[in-house]
Amino acid sequence: MLDEIFENFVKNTIFKNKKAVQASYTPEIILHREKEINQIASVLAPSLRLEKPSNLFLYGVTGTGKTLSIRYVTNQLLEKAKENNVNLKVIYINCKLKKVADTEYRILAELLEYLGRKVPATGLPTDSLYKMFTEIINEKEMMLILILDEIDQAVDKIGDSLLYNLTRLDSSLTNSQISVVGITNRLTFVDALDPRIRSSLSEEEILFHPYNALQLQDILRVRAKEAFKDSIIDEGVLEKCSAYAAQEHGDARRALDLLRVAGELVERDSKKKVTLDYVDIAESKIEKDRVLDIVKSQPKQFQLTFLSIVENSKKNNGQSFHTGDVFERYSYLCTASKVKEITQRRISDIIGEFDMLGLITTKVISRGRGGKTREIKLAINPNLLEKVENILKENLNL
Ligand SMILES: Nc1ncnc2c1ncn2[C@@H]1O[C@H](COP(=O)(O)OP(=O)(O)OP(=O)(O)O)[C@@H](O)[C@H]1O
Ligand SMILES: [Mg+2]
Structure with missing residues (x-):
């Protein structure tokens, strides 16, 4: 009995590389973000001369490519730095991850660990962690770019003292420099910050606009080609996924989820083609899961x-x-x-x-x-x- 179900999966009929429609996948091509990517690059470029880039703030609704873009730019930047023997370090912290960003102490411990210093999970005064942190980066000339993604989550939990302290470390740094990149999808977040923190944190701000339906189609087309075998996706399917996602707020993650879930449902039904109906079924499944998840949590x-x-x-x-x-x-x-x-x-x-x-x-x-x-x-x-x-x-x- 089960044999048939398992056999169907072994014979996987429609996906070529399903990972390519998962949100965690890093696509090789990033479409429709040239302007934002260039802006980020211009702000961070001085780091290649060990000059301190302005602190930078990226904001825009969910799924607009903020994380993808900053990852892309900093990876390229690191390569350039290596070529030119520049001591550049980039530390990326996602503040949404519970373990990491629950307390100021934890974030600092995480930072220190990136820099090669292990500290006990609790117990030391926060001040001494800051001191250790500045000591390590002062050891030799260094440029440090610290990315705090989903920064609103950290501030919700631990207040804004961390940001205040980080943006004021400069004065105790002699050999090195540190720039902070904050990222959030909560558009009112910056306004709600203490004005002193705001002015130092967002020396530069870049807004990521939602994608429109046509842009989402382009993005989906590239990822679908990688993910599905040829001629599996019916005409109009990508357009429909894009239209649904654009209707909400131009969220590329949502468009990808729709396509992936539609594919999974087709596979489960042992069908051979992703048809328009499956986009609708996927839409209601995702909506249901999302609402119930929010409500429960x-x-x-x-x-x-x-x-x-x-x-x-x-x-x-x-x-x-x-x-x-x-x-x-x-x-x-x-x-x-x-x-x-x-x-x-x-x-x-x-x-x-x-x-x-x-x-x-x-x-x-x-x-x-x-x-x-x-x-x-x-x-x-x-x-x-x-x-x-x-x-x-x-x-x-x-
Ligand atoms: N221009 C693009 N080209 C290809 N894929 C994209 C593009 N923009 C976003 N994506 C994909 O959409 C998904 C969401 O993108 P990303 O994680 O960068 O969004 P975000 O703005 O950081 O959202 P959030 O605020 O929820 O963290 C990822 O899977 C990413 O690969
Ligand atoms: Mg993100």
Whole structure:
């Protein structure tokens, strides 16, 4: 019985190199980012003369090629530095990785490890780690580019002291220089930073615009050619994946996911071609996984707020409602689940985050005498509602 299932996979019919449609794959060609790549290169180029590049900030919504571009430029830069005997080091840290960026101590320990110094996992005062750090890079003339990807995640967890300290290390560096590249997909992140940190961190800023549907098609075409055997993908499939991804916010990762998942589903059904229907099936599978993932992983206050939104939406038959309604029901749910209530102001912020995640849509409307309120509408697929509600209730012991 199982033999047939396994046999189908062994005989893998449609993929040539599936890795090429996985998000972690580094493509050889980067399309439609020439301008951004050149800008990054110009900012970082002085490092080749051991002159300190400006600190740089890259921002733009998810899947716009920020990580890919900085990796590409710094790899080339390192090669050039090697050719010219320049002591350049690039350290890349993804602050989203839990183990690494939970505390200032951990990040510093990670940095030190890159530089060849092991420190105990806890225990030393943070100051002494900074001291060690400057000592090591001062040992001989060196240019250090420190990339902090998804930097908002680190600041959420540990505050902005790290950034403050890092951008002020310069004064204690005698032999060497350090430049910081911060990357985020949270567009309001920079504005929310302490102005002193902001001005030193974003001496240069580069915005990554979302891709449009045509650009996504170009990107997909190259990756699809690498990933699938010839003539497997039906006409219109790449266009449809691109259109879906462009509709949301021009996210290349999303477009690739759609194509890959469509391919996987075709394979599972032992079909020979990726047809348009499979893009739709992939779309709803991804949407479902994404929504359920978010809902499961949110902190309690977020879950209470979201449950209130779901219940309000049900009560209004899918029509919109206001922040006040959300707060009222939230308040009730807090009592019911014995959780301490937070202010309406904070709930408002949380609602804003749901909007950014695409779980709801909101519209600010004025209501006489300068008063303002927000109209909220749930934006997830109606047939997920029940499942979402059950997960939330279970998590909240309701
Ligand atoms: N121009 C491009 N050409 C080919 N592939 C691309 C391009 N832009 C993005 N991709 C692919 O899309 C995926 C997402 O890109 P990347 O990780 O660079 O996005 P990001 O802007 O860093 O997103 P996030 O903010 O979520 O970290 C990766 O798999 C990457 O290879
Ligand atoms: Mg990234």
